[in-house]
């Protein structure tokens with residue numbers, strides 16, 4: 298009984314935006330009645346970019362099932378008129394995934410992460426039992442691994458850099 302009531306509420310609250318720039322249709326964005334999330338129409342002004350000030354209209358959504366979608370993005374010039382009209386149920390444009398990760402890039406990022414972890418573990422073993430002096434308070438101690446914290450003053454540094462040139 299409660300479940301049916303909940304579904305009805307979601308359907309009633311489906312919303313769409315129709316966005317026009319100078320009376321020309323930019324897009325109709327929406328969230329499906331089977332999904333839930335936030336629909337945004339943002340007018341942004343970013344000052345002092347390398348190419349000067351940038352004014353942009355971005356229509357996008359964040360949804361539970363469909364993820365983050367972009368419906369439209371357009372540069373806005375001085376004098377442009379942007380209209381955002383809230384609409385009830387109906388059809389809307391297909392959004393494009395806002396974040397796209399190239400599969401080849403994903404593989405190489407994973408490879409880099411694996412190599413970094415391998416280097417980290419290697420350094421942890423290599424610098425275990427190294428005799429060091431804390432760069433800050435000069436307390437002498439034997440390192441447990443590469444990454445550590447001075448037992449006396451709490452300074453965090455790498456045993457592989459006993460001069461303290463690469464704190465983390």
Ligand SMILES: [Zn+2]
Nearest residue numbers: 431434447450
């Ligand atoms: Zn110390």
